Amino acid sequence: MRLDGKREKCVMKEVRLNNGVVMPAIGFGVFQIPKKDTKRCVLDALEVGYRSIDTAASYFNEREVGEAIRESGLPRESIFVTTKLWVQDYEYDDALRALDKSLSELGLDTVDLVLLHKPYGNYYAAWRALERFYREGRIRAIGVTSFSDERLQDLFLHNEVKPMVNQIETHPFRQQEKSNAFLKAEGIVHETWAPFAEGQKGVFTNPVLTKIAQAHGKSVAAVILRWLNQRGVVVIPKSVRRERMVESLNILDFTLTPEEMAAIATINEEKSPIYDENDLATVRGIGLHKIHD
Secondary structure: OOOOOOOOOOOOOOOOOOOOEEOOOEOOOOOOOOOOOOOOHHHHHHHHHOOEEOOOOOOOOOOHHHHHHHHOOOOHHHHHEEEEEEHHHHHHHHHHHHHHHHHHHOOOOOOOOEEEEEOOOHHHHHHHHHHHHHOOOOOEEEEEOOOOHHEEEHHHHHOOOOOOOOEEEEEEEOHHHHHHHHHHOOOEEEEEEEEHHHHHHHHOOOOOHHHHHHHHHOHHHHHHHHHHOOOOOOEEEOOOOOOHHHHOOOOOOOOOOOOHHHHHHOOOOOOOOOOOOHHHHHHHHHHHHHOOO
């Protein structure tokens, strides 16, 4: 606490996972970036200062991410690389083959973090495949994506290695307060996907967010990322535009007040505007989706 009456900045530049591995708090995501643009975008991201790149087998751009990392000239150990295992490959032997393929596509001997991409299919078998690669030193950390608190708890109660990360949909309209508290209590890092709600519900023109953005001379996107950062949530924004990459990375030069944090809390609906994970047709579509023959 400062004695001069000024607020102390709440700055989270990195997080330490429950196994001691350090992960940047701000990363660059490549979801929906076309293969032909991925290498250029990742090179731009690394050049402006990102040191964490998030990809997935189902994004079909792991190879281009790896090429950019090698061409960047940066030491491999300075870049935190995340990829994800798709549901189609959740049987144990399939998972081992898919993990080998991801490492091959990336051109890496070791990947920093591998996540199970969705909580469907035989994710217990897939988790044990991740545990094997983790013990062999081919993966430095393992975690999950889109797991409810209940499924996540069941997973770590019945396996040997506790997940280090849960990447869940988190944005001003679905703030995940309950899950945020649960993850903190369990020592599991809360990471977001879709921090901007994929542009739904007029997020960039929301009056609460625009008022706060104007007060700080920042964009709504920067305000959302700073809000997440102050809540201890790791962010992985995506952009194909270099100036937006810079904007999303440089969010630690201002601090939201308690009143501003409280104002953002008022727009929470705790409901996804992107898809309904309780809708049987949606779950079936995701669970049976194939990314290869």
